Amino acid sequence: MSDPTTAAAAAHGLSPVNLFLQADSVVKTVMVLLVLASAWGLAVILDKLIRLYLLNARATKLIKSIQRELPVGSLAPAFADASPNDPLVQVYQAAVDEYARSADLIYTEAQREAVQERVHRAAQLASSAALGHLQSRLGGLATIGAVSPFVGLFGTVWGIMTSFQGIAASNNTSLAVVAPGIAEALFATALGLVAAIPAVIFYNRIGSDISNYGKKVNGFIGVYEIELSRQLSRTGDRNGLRAA
Numbered sequence: 001m002s003d004p005t006t007a008a009a010a011a012h013g014l015s016p017v018n019l020f021l022q023a024d025s026v027v028k029t030v031m032v033l034l035v036l037a038s039a040w041g042l043a044v045i046l047d048k049l050i051r052l053y054l055l056n057a058r059a060t061k062l063i064k065s066i067q068r069e070l071p072v073g074s075l076a077p078a079f080a081d082a083s084p085n086d087p088l089v090q091v092y093q094a095a096v097d098e099y100a101r102s103a104d105l106i107y108t109e110a111q112r113e114a115v116q117e118r119v120h121r122a123a124q125l126a127s128s129a130a131l132g133h134l135q136s137r138l139g140g141l142a143t144i145g146a147v148s149p150f151v152g153l154f155g156t157v158w159g160i161m162t163s164f165q166g167i168a169a170s171n172n173t174s175l176a177v178v179a180p181g182i183a184e185a186l187f188a189t190a191l192g193l194v195a196a197i198p199a200v201i202f203y204n205r206i207g208s209d210i211s212n213y214g215k216k217v218n219g220f221i222g223v224y225e226i227e228l229s230r231q232l233s234r235t236g237d238r239n240g241l242r243a244a
Contacts, residue, residue, distance in 0.1 A: 019187045023159065024158065024162045027155045027158055027159045027162075030151055034148060034151060034152060034155075034192055034194075034195050038148075038195035041144045041195060041199045044137050044138075044140065044141055048206045049202075052210065056213060059213070062088055063220060065078035066079075066223070070227040072095075072099055072224065075096060087134065087213075091127050091217055094123055094126035095123040098119045098122035099115065112232050119225070119228060120225060123225075127217050127218065131217065134210055135207075144196065144199040145199035145200035148195040149189070151192055152191055152192020152193065154188075155192075156185040156189045157185075159181060159182070159185025159186075162181060162185075
């Protein structure tokens, strides 16, 4: 005849679903939070990776489209047809708009330099705003990477404490009695690591990708400013601008 304790322990399955169903309510709450955090983190990771891939591919095409000459008073056709949410388009639009507002102020050399400075600032502000939007939700990814292991550890400690309380109440130290409760507790730590490891890896990867994309945007600003300076110099030569 089988030992009732052993039979009860055998009834505890070790599949993830069974470990969750058999866990203490506190440990269950921890597991649910970790699963939700992992799902949210995965959604952010996929969204950022896909968006950055599309932005980089588009940036390559857009920059190639202006190799001959970059219009400074209006958007180049390729940019005008691109998505208005593209950071390159937003930066270009900000620079063009500022130049248009300042076009009637170019009468002296000093005013010409002031226009270039204002255009530079407008482009930089647009770049900061666009890249800041691109970095949104990365802070949450960093939080998941930093906090999830500790949340999982809390669930593990709580589960082990509950198991020891059960051992003390039953006066039975058999491994068959201890193992299911400990397995349920350790499962919480495993979920914490499942949530944290991808979050940490892709937080660094995505941050690096955004930084590299930011360099492309800054490079484009430089190209615009060079072309603007060239066209302002031509205008100044034709109109005989005086040095202030």
